[in-house]
Amino acid sequence: MSESTYHTSVLLQECLSGLAIKPNGIYVDVTFGGGGHSKAILNALGPEGRLYAFDQDPDAWKQADLIDDDRLTLITANFRYLEKYLRLQGVKQVDGILADLGVSSFQLDAAERGFSTRFDGPLDMRMGPSASTSAAEVLNTYSAGDLQKLFGMYGEIKNAKTLALAVVQARTQKTLETTGEFKEILFKLAPRNKEFRYFAQAFQAIRIEVNQELKVIEEFLEQSPKVLAPAGRLCVISFHSLEDRLVKNYIRTGDCFGKEDKDMFGVVHKPLESEIRKPITASEEELKVNPRSRSAKLRIASKI
Secondary structure, three states: OOHHHHOOOOOHHHHHHHHOOOOOOEEEEOOOOOOHHHHHHHHHOOOOOEEEEEOOOHHHHHHHHOOOOOOEEEEOOOHHHHHHHHHHOOOOOEEEEEEEOOOOHHHHHOHHHOOOOOOOOEOOOOOOOOOOOOHHHHHHHOOHHHHHHHHHHOOOOOOHHHHHHHHHHHHHHOOOOEHHHHHHHHHHHOOOOOHHHHHHHHHHHHHHHHHOHHHHHHHHHHHHHHHEEEEEEEEEEEOOHHHHHHHHHHHHHOOOOOOOOEOOOOOEOOOEEEOOOOOEOOOHHHHHHOHHHHHOEEEEEEEO
């Protein structure tokens, strides 16, 4: 499977520029996916450069096997363990870290993974085998109150309570097993002419819960300055406001929720400094080639 069919790398050149790659530097791609960003980083590195890539998805491991380059080390783990696994590799500091927080095109297009709103498949949505909970377990066992919180917080769905009650009612008749069965519930409650967006919001909410995505991002961001060398770069691509808010807050204040650590003189102590005034978005040219890049936002920071 080629890179173009597995996943089209978003904001590729912008990421390379943001990383300010040194030929002999050490870099980390914490979301290997189809390997597009990793391949580009390897191409920019010299013989002494090193790249460590993280991915918990077995499908991504197959893509990594296709790269014959001893400068690349694949770490088959969730990037929430960034510091731990780099230490196991004997790496104390790196020159740059890249994170592409989007779900890969392959994951979205593989019906059996349960991520897609277009294809019927099992209610799975696990990014990797380490996830202990599936989408089916969430929808079939969570209380109406917990489901309401998920749909409201993670999906930003306005009628979250109505949807939660509808899910609970449906599962009393039959255990929910497929994405198609979930969509039947959603279709009845979706705003007219906005069904696809409603489906996407609901699927996003369940996916975030299954994979603890926001918690993973928090843990990753808090570890990043610890492994970055002075002036090392952090590049993060986010695809929805919940992710982007965490990244924006952490770069601005050193806290994912925006709490400033001020001294008695009012000076904010933070580990990173933004390298750009506002997030970078896809160009018109990229949007034509890859419409899924429309919601992507790239933030770039350096270690102070």
